[in-house]
Amino acid sequence: MSLSRTVRHAKAILTGFKYLFAGPRLTLMYPDDIQELPEGYRGMIEYDWDSCIKCSLCAMVCPADAMKMYVSKEESEREGKVVKRPGINYTRCIFCGFCVDICPTDSLRFTKVHDVAYYTYEEQIYPPAEFSKGVPRPLYLREPRKVRAVLDERRGIRYEPARS
Amino acid sequence: MVCSLEGKLLVGNLERSARKAAAWLVEKRPVRDIRDWGISFSLWPVHFTTACCGAEFAASAAPKYDAERLGFLPFIGIRQCNLLFIEGTLSKKMAEAAIWVYEQMPEPKFVVGMGACAIDGGIFWNSYNIVRPMDILPVHVFIPGCPPRPEAVAQAIIMLQRKIRRGELVRYETR
């Protein structure tokens, strides 16, 4: 065993000890803390019923055919013509945000909800009526603390309580 | 099967009745709660990357999200694990392997469908080489997103844990 190799072994073990006793931690304590994502994060999509002009551009641009135009029965009967409104299907949605970016009236908006899971297949499909009720809220055992990720020169990522 | 034990004649399938008795014991109240608690905090997924969601699955085990906090440890072999993560698209060739892996896992076992592809095909929904996992496996939790964020993976684990602790998923057959 040559000397330089021994030195390298020692260096590796010492570096390990350094991190064992004085290393930073990057962990976000997820169910207790949730990260407040930056402005414009492409999370789940919310839909504004009133400002929608039913142009169906969102359904046309959707790469996964998750956005679909549903015939709105009440409105069709009231207005005497076929009225279609968008509904979203999270079983297919890939969160590319094309529908939001193409919407000419900003009826579709990004939210920062990003941590939802479902028990069943059916509850992931949102026809227009449910779609306009807002995004689902993930199940939290306790009310989580909102934190902001701060990029740090020495520790990588730190988490600070979000101001808002 | 007939067994004789110290002159007494025992008639019936000894193995089956032993299994029945064990199942009866395991389903009793305090044992059941302890069992479900143990299982829920020891969900070990198999190393089985079906498609690209594996990248985010790997990130959920990595320092920032550290799913090991929840008792979630990606482990070596099929035999030692109890959780199958369908990480993204299941192609036809991979689906065979997925069924194989699922069958080789010991009971009780759980399946999580990760990513839009593992629910309904996602962006590949009209591809000719896609299988929906829910058609071939009993999927317990779905995670939408493409790929889902590691937070959503953690959320799915918590939801699965809750369901196990409620005693809805683990049943010992008394056949």
Next chain:
Amino acid sequence: MISSGERELELLIGPQHPASGHMRLVAKVDGDVVVELRPNIGYVHRSVEKLAEVKKYLQIIPLVERPSLADTTANNLAYVMALEKLLGIEPPERAKYLRTLLAEINRIHSHLYGLGIHGVMIGSSTAYMWCFGDREPFLELAQELTGARLTYSYIIPGGVRRDLPAGLGERAERVLRYMENRMRDYFNLYFNNPVVRARLEGVGVLSRHDAINLGITGPNLRASGVAYDVRRAEPYAAYPELEFDIVTEEAGDSFARVMVRVREIVESMRIIRQVIRKIPEGPILHESYEKLIPPKLRESMKQRGMVKFPSVFANLRVPPGEAISRVEGGRGEVVFHIVSDGKLSPYRMRMVTPSFRNVILFEHLTRGVRVADIPAIYGSLDYFPPEADR
């Protein structure tokens, strides 16, 4: 399972195996020595090319990203560059710089992904955790820029979707300094670790001659001493105006391939600094598209720094013709060939991904190595099966 009288044992490594990834390696071993190793690919074939023929041009952007999830920008950029060639438009300067910025951030975290996977393949879980942990600050930057962690879909025909957020340059500088500090510990604990050296040096040697003949690409090619990089060979985006070196190593073994990635991370950090310093002011979307957006939206779009798509994007028509584009991704050269017949979808789209070109190395490099070297070689190739299978 094991029959007697056989000298060679056939090992099926994968698809369920801690180090197989999404593929199967069929290895014939004689004792501990690999006689033959054949990769069985196709486990993640999702017919991307075929689907591109039924999806509209804009819808293909997320589609082509999916095969190489850790390295999405390269595919995105290559596809859009080919599309722009067909459309005959050139993105504005600022958009080019933003593309370069994202591409380099992506290259760093793609390399860290590869290094981490390689680490766990030779048994160092710490290398995996460190690489994946240090990926996160870069993902954080990319997320701030684009609004997603991995699948950015950031580059669109004629520009990019988001402007540079205020203060990103400063934050990026902090991340880069953090990474530079950490690099020392990486070397102390991992790269200079004698066990790592013993496992990687001299393993899976690819000679310069073979590398060229087999058509290897990316860092694996550069590790064999060939200074070939598409960023230099056929500059695109803002690369002609930036200074950077092509990283090469001479040895051609697993360790050289790892070292190329490490040094490329350093090189990419240099590029990011330059981009942030040099980035010009101006629009981020081509004017011909910008003028199609309604004036009110255009105002709010400028204010928020987020591009609204003109409605023409929903049904983008592309003049008939063919276009090829090449981009240097994290794993190597990405080539896109689009044939348009003037309809809403391409007539044919061909994507050549670096992993597909490197898959031949499995057979080539593993003849006569030991079983334990299979993961050491596999990891060093940074092979990503979905990318090869498409």
Next chain:
Amino acid sequence: MDILKLLFEPYIFIPLVFPGLVAAFLLLLIIIWLERKIAAKVQLRYGPLYVFKPLGGVIQTIADLLRYLFQEPIVPREADKLAFLMTPVFLFGLAYLPVVAVPISPTYYAFRSDVSLLIVMALTTLAPIFTVLMGWSSNNKFSLIGGVREGYLVISYEIPMFLSAISMAILYKSLDLVEIAEAQKGLWGVILNPLAAINMLLLMYMSTSKFPFEIPEAESEIVAGPYTEYSGIIYGLVMGASYVKLYVLSLVYSILFLGGWNPLPINDPMVAGAMLFVKAFLLVALGAFLRAVYPRFRIDQAISIGWKIAFPLSLISVVISLLLIMGGVSLVVK
């Protein structure tokens, strides 16, 4: 009352309670958790936590144990059933058996023999045979390779390990662990013969397949090696066996090199035992820590380390011991 008294009789207490079964089990529960925590700290994260947050998830191993307990044990159709099911029991038993010969105080031992060091070393040699048998009985290709690897490793680490231990016996002119420990009232063995100490430490981790020698069950190469087909509580037993073996070897190592129960503050068997246990625990924890630093060697490299480095080193350490004896080091009791 009589039963309680009986429990504290050394020949019951040592094998069953301390440092035997109960202590080994407790150590197992803590060390597996600690291994994950140590690795997690080096790896910039927390490790098991939410299972019991106030104490940092210390009962994570219990949760895992419960899970294993209630998991279906699968016996593959192709496997040799008797061998498949019996080997883990023998493996665990033989890994733990040497503990009976380990004294925990100058006056408290299950039995005292003039050759207790030899007994311990001989018994630790037996366990690997069952690992090899396990690899064969599973009838799985990865298990087979793992078993063969274990077989190769055994040959390359046993002889140097034995020699390193013997070099200390030469130094203390005794093969009795009690006398060896008592001889270290002044200078510890690690100071007298550091070469043997380093060598033995290396070989100890090699024999219990700790990193960087985690070769027989190399995860990324041969899945779990000999243990690939084991599931449920049988796997838990198998997993425990290697830790128990490391624990027993650590006890012996502490007696050989780290002064055993010295320095002894109070002359009480339990205090002496606690001192020994702490030393052994630290050694096991060091083994756990190495996981965070090293990847694993290749089998041929490990074998060549065994023969080309460890073997000569052990010979040299024997020579050092002989020189020290001839130089007349007055620390030796006899």
